[in-house]
Amino acid sequence: MRASVAxxxxxxxxxxxxxAADNTLESYRRDLESVAETLAARGINLPEAKADDIRHALDGMAAQDFAASSQARCLSALRQFFRFLYAEGFRQDDPTGVIDTPKKQKPLPxxxxxxxxxxxLDRAALEANEAAEADEHLKAVRLHALLETLYATGMRVSELVGLPASVVRTDHRFLIIRGKGAKERMVxxxxxxxxxxxxxxxxxDAMPGADENPWLxxxxxxxxxxxxxxFARELKGLAARAGLNTASVSPHVLRHAFASHLLQNGADLxxxxxLLGHSDISTTQIYTHVLEERLHKLVSEHHPLAD
Incomplete structure (x- = not known):
């Protein structure tokens, strides 16, 4: 059977x-026709391709700097295609069954x-001290409190803005945070x-109606x-006034900074x-590059044979 017919x-x-939706069908068509064309240049008909032929086509995508996600999408289309051929009796095997899905590299935070x-933080504190107008003063003091709390705890932004006022009514050397899945942790x-x-x-507490609102x-x-x-918009504005690149500043980036700075200073994973509220250590392992840098510096500074 010719590739185009299959x-x-x-x-x-x-x-x-x-x-299947039109967009899905069009995506399948593009991927399958692209692989069919690549294999045809080597004299191979797609429906008759072997596992090594499929690997060659995927390697060609990698050589052209296609993202791992694009390669994985193409392989997914090929898996569906060859399962169809097997189910219809056009093939006796599925050559994609022994091919591993290209792994996506997790970007460093x-x-x-x-x-x-x-x-x-210094800019936030300065503005909290200097704001004269009542509304601006409240917003500046609130932003300073948000930032100090976020950097001190590394909590998710949704956890931060959703804190109940009761968490700071007593001895608040620690906060009890209700995170994902209603799990609580103490920071x-x-x-x-x-x-x-x-x-x-x-x-x-001096705001009108504050007593009736449970949120901090x-x-x-x-x-x-x-x-x-x-909060994110106010943080961007503060970053600009502090002379920082606003594209590199967000509440989530501050959460990353909290974790990375702890690891840089000796905390274990x-x-x-x-502290971050990760249920699985694998999620926290995106910060292992920080540990690697710390260990390299430790060996370089203290090993007797280090240059």
């Missing part, structure tokens, strides 16, 4: 029997240096974060508390996992 039959089956975080608070929260709490950071929103997008 591809058309496969697409017709995907449309009629599985109700963007982080801020300690110096850049310090500049952010310590720095003295600077405690001071910034107490200062903000005094202003918050109340707002006129559907949820009743500060929206993540509002398990501790960071618990």
């Amino acid at each position: 591809i058309e039959n496969f697409l017709e089956m995907m449309s009629a029997e599985r109700g 963007r982080i801020l240096s300690v110096d850049h975080v310090t500049r952010l 310590p608070l720095s003295q600077k974060a405690r001071d910034a929260l107490q200062r903000y709490l005094q202003l918050r 950071f109340p707002a006129l929103s559907e949820s009743g508390h500060l929206a993540r997008q509002v 398990r501790t960071v996992q618990q």
Whole structure:
């Protein structure tokens, strides 16, 4: 069977029997026709291809700098195609069954240096002290409290803006955070974060209707508390005023900075996992590059044979 006929039959089956969307069918067509063309240049008919032929085609994609996700998508289309040929009796095997899916490389998390975080926090503190107008003063003090708390705890931005006011009513050297899956974890608070929260709490409690709102950071929103997008926007503005690249600053980047700076200063991966609220250590392992850098520096500085 010619490749073009096999591809058309496969697409017709995907449309009629599985109700595949037009975009999905077009994606399958592009990937299958591309591989068919690559194999035809070597005198190989796609429906008759062997596992090594498929690997050759995928290697060609890699050589052209196609992303691993693109290669994986193409292989997925090929798997469906050859399963169809097997089910219809056109083949006695599936050559894609022994081919591993190309692995996506996890990008390293963007982080801020300690110096850049310090500049952010110093700018937030300066604006909290200098803002004269009542509304601006409240927003500046709130932003300072948000930043100090986020960098001190590394909590998710959704956890931060959704903190209940009750968590800081008592001895708040520690915060109890309710994270994903309603799981609770305890994280310590720095003295600077405690001071910034107490200062903000005094202003918050003086707000009209504050007693009726259970959230630490109340707002006129559907949820009743500060929206993540509002915090992110205010943080970008602060970064610009602090002379930092706004594209490199976000609440999630500060969470990464918290974790990376802990590891740089001697914390172990398990501790960071618990503080971040990761259920699986593999999620925390995106920070292993920090550990590798620390170990390399340790050996370079202390090994007797190091240059």
